[in-house]
Amino acid sequence: MPDRRARQALGYAAAFVLALLMVAPFLWMLSTALMDEFEVYQAPPPLLPAAPRFANFPEALTALPFTLYFRNSLILAAATVAGQVITAAMAGYAFARHRFAGRTPLFAVYLGTLMIPGIALLVPRFLIVDAMGLVDTVAGLVSVELVAAWGIFLMRQYFLSLPRDMEDAARLDGASEWQVFTRVALPLARPALATVALFAFIDAWKALLWPLIVARSPNLRVVEAGVASFHGMYYANWPWQMAAAVAALVPVLVVFLVAQKAFLRGLAFGGFK
Amino acid sequence: MAALSLSRLVKHFAGGVIGVDDVTLTVGDGAFTALVGPSGCGKTTILRCVAGLEEPTSGEVRIGGRDVTWLPPRDRDVAMVFQNYALYPHLTVAENIGFPLKVRKTAPVEAARRVRQAAELLEIGALLDRKPAQLSGGQRQRAALARALVREPALFLFDEPLSNLDAQVRAQTRAELVALHRRLGATMLYVTHDQVEAMTMAQSVAVMAGGRVLQEGPPMALYREPASLAVARFIGSPSINTVAGRTTGTRFEGALACDARVGACTAAVLAVRPEHLVLGPAIDASRASVVLVEPLGPESLVRLRLRSGEDLVARVPGEASCRMGDEVGVRVAPGAGLCFRAGDGARLA
Numbered sequence: 051m052p053d054r055r056a057r058q059a060l061g062y063a064a065a066f067v068l069a070l071l072m073v074a075p076f077l078w079m080l081s082t083a084l085m086d087e088f089e090v091y092q093a094p095p096p097l098l099p100a101a102p103r104f105a106n107f108p109e110a111l112t113a114l115p116f117t118l119y120f121r122n123s124l125i126l127a128a129a130t131v132a133g134q135v136i137t138a139a140m141a142g143y144a145f146a147r148h149r150f151a152g153r154t155p156l157f158a159v160y161l162g163t164l165m166i167p168g169i170a171l172l173v174p175r176f177l178i179v180d181a182m183g184l185v186d187t188v189a190g191l192v193s194v195e196l197v198a199a200w201g202i203f204l205m206r207q208y209f210l211s212l213p214r215d216m217e218d219a220a221r222l223d224g225a226s227e228w229q230v231f232t233r234v235a236l237p238l239a240r241p242a243l244a245t246v247a248l249f250a251f252i253d254a255w256k257a258l259l260w261p262l263i264v265a266r267s268p269n270l271r272v273v274e275a276g277v278a279s280f281h282g283m284y285y286a287n288w289p290w291q292m293a294a295a296v297a298a299l300v301p302v303l304v305v306f307l308v309a310q311k312a313f314l315r316g317l318a319f320g321g322f323k
Numbered sequence: 324m325a326a327l328s329l330s331r332l333v334k335h336f337a338g339g340v341i342g343v344d345d346v347t348l349t350v351g352d353g354a355f356t357a358l359v360g361p362s363g364c365g366k367t368t369i370l371r372c373v374a375g376l377e378e379p380t381s382g383e384v385r386i387g388g389r390d391v392t393w394l395p396p397r398d399r400d401v402a403m404v405f406q407n408y409a410l411y412p413h414l415t416v417a418e419n420i421g422f423p424l425k426v427r428k429t430a431p432v433e434a435a436r437r438v439r440q441a442a443e444l445l446e447i448g449a450l451l452d453r454k455p456a457q458l459s460g461g462q463r464q465r466a467a468l469a470r471a472l473v474r475e476p477a478l479f480l481f482d483e484p485l486s487n488l489d490a491q492v493r494a495q496t497r498a499e500l501v502a503l504h505r506r507l508g509a510t511m512l513y514v515t516h517d518q519v520e521a522m523t524m525a526q527s528v529a530v531m532a533g534g535r536v537l538q539e540g541p542p543m544a545l546y547r548e549p550a551s552l553a554v555a556r557f558i559g560s561p562s563i564n565t566v567a568g569r570t571t572g573t574r575f576e577g578a579l580a581c582d583a584r585v586g587a588c589t590a591a592v593l594a595v596r597p598e599h600l601v602l603g604p605a606i607d608a609s610r611a612s613v614v615l616v617e618p619l620g621p622e623s624l625v626r627l628r629l630r631s632g633e634d635l636v637a638r639v640p641g642e643a644s645c646r647m648g649d650e651v652g653v654r655v656a657p658g659a660g661l662c663f664r665a666g667d668g669a670r671l672a
Binding site: 213215216218219220221222223224225226229233234237238240 | 376396397405407409411426470474
């Protein structure tokens with residue numbers, strides 16, 4: 051018994067250290083967001099602000115048109131979530147349940163795209179979007195985020211894990227293939243859908259490089275780009291940047307907390323955990 | 324209701340696996356037929372071909388005289404009850420039962436009336452607002468049955484619907500299904516690996532093995548007059564006793580001996596039902612030692628080992644007069660021995 055308790059205690063201690071490592075950057079971000087502009091440059095840098103400066107938040111969020119940036123990020127995130135959830139659910143179901151010529155090689159190609167780093171796709175994607183005349187438009191901004199191969203993979207795995215009998219029962223009950231998909235398969239796949247939606251939201255919300263390149267006008271700038279603009283070549287306002295970063299984090303935290311349970315269930319199925 | 328007829332049905336799976344091998348079968352209008360056989364014998368594949376969930380390689384499926392071989396499941400007017408119930412977990416019992424009506428766009432008032440009627444018939448009227456996860460196995464089975472009943476299909480298919488229930492609920496549901504069949508007069512095709520289930524419920528039983536129907540007929544006809552050793556072995560519990568030997572034209576000679584007018588001298592297998600073994604003094608009879616006595620109340624099972632090494636089981640009324648370790652004589656009741664040709668197992672007499 052004591053052996054088991056000691057092992058358990060060791061396990062908790064290790065988990066605590068790991069959790070601390072994960073949460074430390076966020077705590078430092080929060081601490082910096084409350085510091086004085088010059089306090090951050092002290093050596094050694096202080097861990098906590100001498101006097102918390104909450105004014106950094108309104109100052110940072112009004113120094114640039116963050117309301118507009120938040121709106122743009124929300125449009126990008128909403129379109130990304132909708133696009134990825136719809137395409138991943140439909141393609142995942144087709145790969146899991148329907149027999150068609152070239153199904154396996156096509157799925158392998160989809161999976162193969164996961165190995166290509168996003169940065170390598172930046173230039174070809176830009177050239178395509180430019181050729182379509184979509185540079186500096188909302189359509190151009192969201193166009194490359196509407197389909198996610200990993201989402202298709204996750205949904206396929208989830209659908210494969212569901213018993214087929216329910217879908218067969220629906221077919222016998224008189225449901226068309228579309229009704230089998232929408233009324234039986236999709237409701238059963240809610241945890242996986244929540245996972246795809248959450249990842250899509252987080253990915254879109256923290257997107258910086260693509261929005262920076264494709265959206266040139268300030269009207270289409272997203273939150274991350276706004277946060278980054280506090281950091282110039284010769285000067286950086288760290289407290290303002292961190293204050294904006296904390297504000298940018300809030301929607302992600304809220305969405306995560308709301309969908310946490312379904313998200314973790316979905317992750318476990320996709321083998322992403 | 325409608326008759327079902329399968330004509331030369333064949334189903335091959337990828338890799339050359341034969342699921343169904345030239346099966347011709349008729350289930351009369353309002354009849355209750357059971358397909359019974361060991362796992363992998365093709366009985367569920369036949370059911371899925373009838374339902375339209377599987378396309379046959381060749382052959383024909385007719386329901387009510389109409390060729391439905393290539394029709395999608397929704398156009399066959401068939402309802403199926405699955406082994407694991409296949410209830411939709413995100414819907415309530417009422418929504419589950421009403422699902423076939425909803426997708427067929429039945430008027431809501433009419434749909435609600437029929438859902439209630441089906442639920443009351445199966446005595447689950449009080450459970451309509453619950454989700455399947457909140458039901459017991461027996462209740463789920465009833466909900467699945469109600470979903471099948473609600474649209475009054477031409478044909479009911481059952482895919483081992485009782486195998487997930489505990490013994491007591493299974494026996495009760497068995498009786499209820501028979502009563503339901505009588506009340507509805509519906510055509511039913513029932514798949515099971517449990518021969519007791521098939522024997523006690525169906526009017527006609529088809530015994531399957533290796534994708535083929537070995538024999539079809541009323542349960543007691545199969546029990547008394549099996550056409551092959553495989554059928555004789557599959558039907559009956561405890562299983563039929565078998566002893567290898569030879570026929571002399573008028574008798575079977577082996578570890579057990581009995582009259583067998585088969586008119587042929589050949590290597591054969593004698594099969595005797597446990598109730599047709601007569602135990603008595605060891606004079607002029609095969610000798611066996613009593614290995615175990617299992618009293619079941621109205622009868623006892625006596626497990627025996629012949630001197631030649633074969634194991635037998637005898638069913639005797641009431642309490643057995645012998646005990647473990649006793650030496651007894653074993654005879655075959657007159658006219659009760661069934662002889663099968665050694666090798667292919669075909670019936671000799």
